[in-house]
Amino acid sequence: MTTEPEEVIAADFDVTEWDPEPYEMxxxxxxxxxxxxxxxxxxxxxxxxxxxxxxxxxxxxxxxxGSEVFTGTVDGRSGSMIIQHWGLAEGEVAVSDGHxxxxxxxxxxxxxxxxxxxxxxxxxxxxxxxRIYFRTETPTELPG
Numbered sequence: 001m002t003t004e005p006e007e008v009i010a011a012d013f014d015v016t017e018w019d020p021e022p023y024e025m026x027x028x029x030x031x032x033x034x035x036x037x038x039x040x041x042x043x044x045x046x047x048x049x050x051x052x053x054x055x056x057x058x059x060x061x062x063x064x065x066g067s068e069v070f071t072g073t074v075d076g077r078s079g080s081m082i083i084q085h086w087g088l089a090e091g092e093v094a095v096s097d098g099h100x101x102x103x104x105x106x107x108x109x110x111x112x113x114x115x116x117x118x119x120x121x122x123x124x125x126x127x128x129x130x131r132i133y134f135r136t137e138t139p140t141e142l143p144g
Contacts, residue, residue, distance in 0.1 A: 006114070009075050010129040011043030020055075030058040037066075045128060047072010049083075061090040066098075074130065079107025083116045094120070100132065111135045 017038035025032060037051040051068035064087050071080040085098025096118040105112035114132030121127070 006131055006133045007075065008129065008131050009044045010127060011041050011045035013039045013041040013045075013049075013126050013128060015126065016040050028056075030056045032056050035064075037068075039068075039126075041070075041072060041128065044075050045070075045072070045130065061088065063088045074109060074112070074132070077108035079105055079109030079112075081105045081109050081112050085116055085118060087118065100130075102135070 015037060017036070019036040020033045021035070022031065022033045033055045035051075035053040035055055037049075037053060039049045039051070041047050041049070047070060049068050049070040049072075051066050053064045053066040055064040056062065066085055068083045068085065069080060070083060072078065074081075082101040082104035083098050084101055085096060087094060087096030089095075098116040098118070100112055100114050100116060102113055111134040112132055113135050114130055117129045117131075119127050119129070
């Protein structure tokens with residue numbers, strides 16, 4: 001548990017590049033792919049990110065895990081950070097969640113810690129919500 005004040009910051013983003021590379025694994029009944037993604041953020045989170053995703057999908061559902069390097073500003077603070085995230089979908093129901101990798105922040109984002117939630121509305125607009133704080137000491141437990 002932390003005593004640092006938490007900030008909730010959100011912004012919309014556009015996927016500007018989606019480059020899938022299919023692969024096969026014996027025994028799988030799903031489509032598998034590695035995807036390189038570029039995103040452009042606008043709002044309280046401004047900048048670009050590059051993500052590497054591992055995806056699996058079939059007629060019933062889909063899922064992914066990914067690592068994303070963001071460079072830009074978060075609520076006026078500039079730098080970069082890495083977000084590790086995952087998502088699952090079954091029919092129209094989808095969830096996506098993740099965390100900022102502790103110690104990955106640079107520049108004015110040094111010490112950034114927190115959770116990341118990705119969403120997409122019915123019109124297709126993508127959004128990112130960060131629940132963050134800035135840590136100045138080494139933690140005694142992982143963020144929850």
